[in-house]
Amino acid sequence: MTPPRPRQTDEHPDGIDLPLDRLPGHSSRGRLERVLRRGEFAVTTELNPPDSADPEDVYNRAKIFDGWVDGINAVDASGANCHMSSVGICALLTRMGYAPIMQIACRDKNRIAIQGDVLGAAAMGVANILCLTGDGVQAGDQPGAKPVFDLDSMSLLETVRIMRDNGKFLSGRKLTTPPQLFLGAAVNPFAPPYDFRPVHLGKKIAAGAQFVQSQYCFDVPMFRTFMQRVRDLGYAEQCFILCGVGPLASAKTAKWIRSNVPGIHIPDSIIARLEGAQDQKKEGKQICIDIINEVKEIAGVAGIHVMAYRQEEYVAEIVDESGVLKGRRPWKREARPDDQLVASRLEHILHDDVTESQVDMVKTAH
Secondary structure, eight states: OOOOOOOOTTOOTTOTTSOOOOOTTOSSSSHHHHHHHTTOOEEEEEEOOOSSSOHHHHHHHHHTTTTTOSEEEEOOSGGGOOOSOHHHHHHHHHHTTOOEEEEEETTSOOHHHHHHHHHHHHHTTOOEEEEEOOOOGGGSSOTTSOOOOSSOHHHHHHHHHHHHHHOBOTTSOBOSSOOOOEEEEEEOTTSSOTTHHHHHHHHHHHHTOSEEEEEEOOOHHHHHHHHHHHHHTTGGGTSEEEEEEOOOSOHHHHHHHHHHSTTOOOOHHHHHHHHTOSSHHHHHHHHHHHHHHHHTTSTTEEEEEEOOTTOGGGHHHHHHHHTTTTTOOOOOOOOOTTHHHHHHHHHHHHHSOOOSOHHHHHHHTO
């Protein structure tokens, strides 16, 4: 008989797909909020959605983060390009015990659809929602699409907060069971007007943001100045701030991003360092690690958000070599005794001639 698998930290004893018990002072039943409220340095990352209807494409992308991150952003059509929906990705991730952060971009849906998605996400175990305005449709590969923007990031935060705290839709109609959610937003300390960015963070906190993830940080002095002002305004005590970081593949890539992606600031010194490296991809990873080692020492920084587009395999190395976890091991998806049985049954259903009745198959599965 196989001995029971020891339960990991922040895991429901009756199943990895079940939400945790709610703790006093917590608004969600998720792991990310627990990690942050315990004062541990949190690590989140992004799962770039596939152009596919195959769930294995999601699981294969999530596996490489196992044991290294506390939350995985389910990206919602970033850049106004269509991929698998963030709701669909969250449904797959929660089924396997992962802690997704569901992004909601206001570009594509009105308030009716968004509120429905919030309830559906909470019902399937999503504990974290990141509220975004979203890029304009002209940025994507279907510029003829009709933009919605019924809400923006600020009003979306307020909407979800009202649903959670007041138990009501925006119409005033009551919810029978309010969603239990940890609310997040995005901030960009590296875009003008710089003096307004800390004030803007305060507005998002007032609207309901409990954590924020920043745009890529490649200029640590600029980020340090932002954080000083944030602390002066008292916002670091009101909101968990995660600094966005990520590796650059080459100097050419860095120049293209700087010229073509609004809101990302890359100093000349970073590009010069990449140009002077024999292995630019390796140097880009080291730059990311060096930046993490600087920002983790800045007062008020509660974690990092690692964005490694098309370099996801580097996330574990970056987190490990930066030492931000200090020996802590985030939750990891581990094989369960019934995994192989489920996989073989699915293979049988999809590809073999079905000779058993559904009742017989259920009987033999238990």
